Amino acid sequence: MLRIAIAVIVFAIAPLSLASCGGDDASGTPAGGQPSRTIDITATEYAFNGDPGTIAAGDTVEFSVENVGVLDHLLEVLSSEGRSLGRTQRISAGNTDSIVVTFETAGTYRLICDVDDHLSRGQTATITVG
Numbered sequence: 001m002l003r004i005a006i007a008v009i010v011f012a013i014a015p016l017s018l019a020s021c022g023g024d025d026a027s028g029t030p031a032g033g034q035p036s037r038t039i040d041i042t043a044t045e046y047a048f049n050g051d052p053g054t055i056a057a058g059d060t061v062e063f064s065v066e067n068v069g070v071l072d073h074l075l076e077v078l079s080s081e082g083r084s085l086g087r088t089q090r091i092s093a094g095n096t097d098s099i100v101v102t103f104e105t106a107g108t109y110r111l112i113c114d115v116d117d118h119l120s121r122g123q124t125a126t127i128t129v130g
């Protein structure tokens with residue numbers, strides 16, 4: 001009877017310790033983690049539309065970009081220094097592509113489409129990360 005009682009206790013503790021490891025990992029991983037949510041963006045001539053909501057430094061999010069225009073578009077995310085943090089494929093009309101981006105620091109980030117002359121035509125938006 002005593003051996004049975006000990007075995008039951010060991011099995012009861014094991015799932016709890018696994019759960020606490022997972023929690024630490026999710027909160028402490030600075031880059032390359034799983035996205036916490038998906039931000040839906042539409043691209044058209046020559047603009048992006050969508051509500052990024054509030055993004056905090058350290059957040060990893062997925063951008064799902066749907067081309068609702070007639071020309072090809074893409075979405076690239078640039079840091080305030082102009083470094084590329086992610087870039088979709090060139091998306092043809094009616095199609096969708098997605099990228100996962102980690103915003104490591106607070107600041108202003110740019111979304112751009114640089115297909116042909118779209119950027120000079122104003123296809124850009126900014127995201128403020130607090």
Ligand SMILES: [Cu+2]
Nearest residue numbers: 073113115118
């Ligand atoms: Cu474009």
